[in-house]
Amino acid sequence: MDSNDHLKWMKEAMIMAEEALAAGEVPVGCVFVRDGRIIAKARNRTNELRNATRHAELEAIDCIIADETLTPEIGQQYPLSKTTLYVTVEPCIMCASALRQLGIQEVYYGCGNERFGGCGSVLGVNEELDHPVHKSYKATGGFRREDAIMILRRFYITENANAPVPRSKANRVLKTEINPPSSPH
Amino acid sequence: MFPEPSLSPGPHHLNRTGCLIKISDNTGRGVYASQFIPKNTDIDISPVLLFSKQEYENHGRHTVLDHYTFKWTEGRMALALGLGSLFNHSDPPNVTYSLDIRNDSIRYTTARNIHEGEELCIFYGHNLWFTPAKPSSQTCSEPETDDGWGGLTVVGDDQQDEIMDIPNPYADGDTEAITSEEDLPFIRLKPAPEEEDAQSIQTVQAWVVDVPDPRHITTLLKWLKQAGLDGPELGHLKRIRKHDDLTSLLLSTTADPPQPPEDLNLPAPYLLPVPTSAALTLPSLSLKSALWPTMYTPRRKDEPEPWTRGKVAWAWNAMKRTVGAATKARLENDELPIAAHIPAPYDDRTATSPLPTFIAADTRRSTRHPLRHASIIAIRQMADYRASQGLDPPPDDDAPSVDPQSDPKETRNGSNYLLTDQTFFVTHEPCIMCSMALLHSRVKEVIYLHPMSKTGGCGGSACLPMLKGVNHRFTIFQWKGTTKVTAEDIRIDPTIDV
Numbered sequence: 069m070d071s072n073d074h075l076k077w078m079k080e081a082m083i084m085a086e087e088a089l090a091a092g093e094v095p096v097g098c099v100f101v102r103d104g105r106i107i108a109k110a111r112n113r114t115n116e117l118r119n120a121t122r123h124a125e126l127e128a129i130d131c132i133i134a135d136e137t138l139t140p141e142i143g144q145q146y147p148l149s150k151t152t153l154y155v156t157v158e159p160c161i162m163c164a165s166a167l168r169q170l171g172i173q174e175v176y177y178g179c180g181n182e183r184f185g186g187c188g189s190v191l192g193v194n195e196e197l198d199h200p201v202h203k204s205y206k207a208t209g210g211f212r213r214e215d216a217i218m219i220l221r222r223f224y225i226t227e228n229a230n231a232p233v234p235r236s237k238a239n240r241v242l243k244t245e246i247n248p249p250s251s252p253h
Numbered sequence: 254m255f256p257e258p259s260l261s262p263g264p265h266h267l268n269r270t271g272c273l274i275k276i277s278d279n280t281g282r283g284v285y286a287s288q289f290i291p292k293n294t295d296i297d298i299s300p301v302l303l304f305s306k307q308e309y310e311n312h313g314r315h316t317v318l319d320h321y322t323f324k325w326t327e328g329r330m331a332l333a334l335g336l337g338s339l340f341n342h343s344d345p346p347n348v349t350y351s352l353d354i355r356n357d358s359i360r361y362t363t364a365r366n367i368h369e370g371e372e373l374c375i376f377y378g379h380n381l382w383f384t385p386a387k388p389s390s391q392t393c394s395e396p397e398t399d400d401g402w403g404g405l406t407v408v409g410d411d412q413q414d415e416i417m418d419i420p421n422p423y424a425d426g427d428t429e430a431i432t433s434e435e436d437l438p439f440i441r442l443k444p445a446p447e448e449e450d451a452q453s454i455q456t457v458q459a460w461v462v463d464v465p466d467p468r469h470i471t472t473l474l475k476w477l478k479q480a481g482l483d484g485p486e487l488g489h490l491k492r493i494r495k496h497d498d499l500t501s502l503l504l505s506t507t508a509d510p511p512q513p514p515e516d517l518n519l520p521a522p523y524l525l526p527v528p529t530s531a532a533l534t535l536p537s538l539s540l541k542s543a544l545w546p547t548m549y550t551p552r553r554k555d556e557p558e559p560w561t562r563g564k565v566a567w568a569w570n571a572m573k574r575t576v577g578a579a580t581k582a583r584l585e586n587d588e589l590p591i592a593a594h595i596p597a598p599y600d601d602r603t604a605t606s607p608l609p610t611f612i613a614a615d616t617r618r619s620t621r622h623p624l625r626h627a628s629i630i631a632i633r634q635m636a637d638y639r640a641s642q643g644l645d646p647p648p649d650d651d652a653p654s655v656d657p658q659s660d661p662k663e664t665r666n667g668s669n670y671l672l673t674d675q676t677f678f679v680t681h682e683p684c685i686m687c688s689m690a691l692l693h694s695r696v697k698e699v700i701y702l703h704p705m706s707k708t709g710g711c712g713g714s715a716c717l718p719m720l721k722g723v724n725h726r727f728t729i730f731q732w733k734g735t736t737k738v739t740a741e742d743i744r745i746d747p748t749i750d751v
């Protein structure tokens with residue numbers, strides 16, 4: 069698969085991130101691809117579900133496992149072994165572990181995540197961290213990275229306007245300097 | 254050391270992955286690899302022969318079968334055919350197995366790469382009916398805690414409950430009395446001291462000058478002040494180093510070397526890496542001071558929160574209930590014996606409408622969803638309850654941080670957190686996924702019974718709340734092996750993600 073294909077799938081993930089933003093959620097979106105087609109796509113639903121763990125990846129995984137046409141082998145230990153994930157932001161430590169437990173084939177992401185990144189930014193759950201059973205997987209960042217960053221910034225700008233007390237002036241000044249990106253098309 | 258057991262060839266046996274039966278003096282028949290087998294290879298799928306509960310009670314358990322059978326659903330027992338009954342025990346094992354209830358079979362999978370000639374072993378559980386033939390070859394990181402009821406496993410479950418229904422040892426006494434750290438039924442895991450190894454110490458290049466005549470030091474200190482080089486940026490370091498007979502003075506971190514008064518005839522200043530911060534611990538102090546004498550500012554340790562006897566009794570009951578749920582999950586639903594429990598906070602006991610209790614067992618088998626772990630389910634129950642009550646959503650400050658300028662933490666304040674002030678009880682140390690879910694949910698403290706040294710995210714494989722970068726810390730307590738909550742043995746294969 070060449071780089072254009074990765075960008076094509078990542079664009080689909082970005083559409084999900086846009087949907088999250090429109091719903092007032094942290095704008096992260098993902099698609100799971102198997103045999104050249106999307107088998108599941110999802111976005112963050114943490115606010116709606118009052119659950120800080122309902123990240124896009126886990127939402128999509130639940131759809132895949134609930135669908136018998138996608139996980140035909142009953143009780144299969146690694147239902148994602150022939151599936152690739154495209155997600156706009158590096159999977160967090162929780163999702164990175166979930167993906168490894170399900171035997172994900174490979175992961176492509178947009179931008180890194182300095183606070184929670186589980187594919188190397190904070191902890192290398194995908195590869196470096198040893199696991200007695202589950203094999204490691206490759207995670208590659210940088211696909212539509214700028215788009216992923218800009219949509220997060222757009223979210224923060226909105227949020228900041230709602231914040232009761234802006235914490236620091238420096239923060240505020242920097243925020244206004246950020247140019248919103250053009251919508252993906 | 255034990256002498257290597259001698260092996261004699263066993264009967265010829267056909268197996269897809271080339272496993273052979275060989276006979277050892279120590280352990281009798283066993284399964285051996287005839288070639289390299291990669292990790293995660295299914296080496297055998299053994300069909301099983303099932304015995305009904307009654308049949309087994311009346312007959313099977315009085316026979317040699319009792320040494321080979323696996324617990325199946327509905328109280329049935331299963332005898333593995335094929336290679337299944339020939340795997341010897343090892344802790345840690347190199348083969349894991351999973352029961353395929355639907356197909357009446359057991360699947361055996363390699364847990365790591367296996368080399369030619371190696372024996373393939375499974376983990377039988379902690380209640381062995383025999384003495385292992387040889388000590389575990391690994392240097393065990395955690396000594397096996399003897400919980401004292403190994404012999405009772407032969408007693409039926411009902412009797413066992415009766416005999417071993419352990420009373421709460423903290424039930425009596427002054428509920429307000431502070432329990433000493435030693436009398437707590439659990440150990441508080443302490444964060445590893447920071448900067449313990451030389452590699453992790455951060456340094457900066459600083460100008461240093463040797464001062465052959467120590468009488469010049471006073472003059473030089475005055476000069477530093479006049480030159481404006483006595484700012485706070487090097488305040489964590491001592492200015493003067495006396496090393497053997499040589500006295501040196503720390504000057505600055507400026508780009509160019511400062512020029513000390515020329516009349517002192519000092520040698521030229523030179524650059525030296527010095528620590529960027531004071532030492533918080535004694536090991537760190539000695540490492541840092543080896544670079545340059547460093548100030549010691551032990552962090553004022555957060556006084557551990559005291560536990561009253563009443564709260565300890567509450568925790569004991571909560572853990573007992575958690576284990577009860579785990580046992581039930583195994584006996585009634587053939588699930589892994591893992592459960593998580595979020596009781597109403599102890600401090601809520603006098604509240605008119607305390608939060609409900611949430612308790613969940615692992616359901617990965619019945620739901621055929623490998624991620625239906627007890628902790629994640631308990632968190633979800635609580636979230637669903639909050640959603641149904643129209644309570645505030647959790648904060649967004651778990652949003653990814655892509656650059657410091659857009660730190661979402663700074664943009665929000667005053668939100669309600671999902672598990673703030675909640676103590677989370679769980680029978681086994683949660684896996685990386687669940688530990689991070691607990692961190693995302695802002696749990697206050699996690700108390701677990703059995704550590705999972707290979708897969709756990711609360712001190713086993715990693716310790717997530719102590720990682721640099723994460724934006725929440727929670728306290729971790731590990732139940733002491735000597736403090737019994739129930740007679741149930743709920744230990745599991747150490748390679749499982751809890």
